[in-house]
Amino acid sequence: MARTIPYQPSLLRLLHGITAVLIPLAWLSGLVVLAKHDGRWVRLPFAVPGDWIDIHGSVGALLWPVALLFVVYAIGLGRARLRQAANAAALLGLVLAVGSGKLMQEDWLRTGQLDHLAYHLHLLAWMLITGAVIWHIGSVLRRGGVRLAASMAQLHVRENDGPRHWVSQLLQRR
Template identity: 35%
Template sequence: MNRSAPYQPLILRILHGVSGILAIGAIISGFLVYNTFDKRFGQIPIPKINPIQDIHGTLGLFFLILLPFFAFYSFHAGKRRLIQPDSIQKLTQFGTPIWWISLQRLVNTEMLIAAVLAVISGRMMKEEWLPTGELDHIWYYAHLIAWMIMICCVAVHVLMSAKVGGVPLLLSILSWKFRPEDSPVNWYSHLRGWLSNFPNNFQGEINQFRASNSLLKMIEVIVLGGIMAAFVLPLFFSGGE
């Protein structure tokens, strides 16, 4: 493999690709749900898909299951792609390369936050609300807001990736080629080695967390805490205002 070409770790490409497919599927099916039951802000005259709410919920559930792994990877191995301590300051350098990179990092971070809002609000909704015309619940409005933010973030994420890295970066994300040290056959041995030295590795993760920039640290707590809440809250609340 050409070492001068952009290279994305295989695990990142898998997590990024699967979560991206699920997110886009949830966005499209989410619009179809709105187009079927709501229509207050406009609609498209397309045939009704009767099980669309179930399809949207299933995509959302699989996205939620994958989200903790993708988020953890993003905040640790992929933290350079997220907001940095000087990212806001760099946004004042309009039109420069660092401005584009900082904007991409900001959008990537916002997308994780929007994803958490989407899964929490989706989990807190009741299936019967929309079919029965109950459209004024707070959780439904929160879900709509998260849906709109996700659309903007995904669009800008793709555009920024093309702008920052061009075609080579996009191809590196889509490529299935990987380096020998990145082979899936090594994943089990890496995991076993990490678990065998778990106390030191765990302490290393804690030290890394403490040493990270405070803004990203706070966002990581919000995102991972929000994902946990999306799993736990429906066990205690059956949905409501």
């Protein structure tokens, strides 16, 4: 295994990093929404104040544009990495969770409408992305250990890899 930390393109680190921060926030706020508004699966043992549908919707509203750019990046420039099944699964989980989220309407759960197809899809996607991301992180650690995992969180940017180069990188498909 290489001793040096691999270099990851700055655009990938940016899009992947924002996604990797927002997904756990969406996951957790979604869990609170589920427990507060759909008591069929989990219930909170204590009261949690706040409008969590709103909070979750705001996280989702931040997430979806970044996720869209990340998907464009991953199937364009990052295509070679998608041969790793666990990377592709994480991407698919992301597409399903965000796509089904966009089909959700914020008033459904408030008004007790728990049987919309989009809602069932959103819950299914929530479970799928959970499994996919665990697999993804496991695969990263197995292939490259902490070094590969840490490479995504590095801040160093090479001379020829700054924001000025992003557009040309995206256009020059390899």
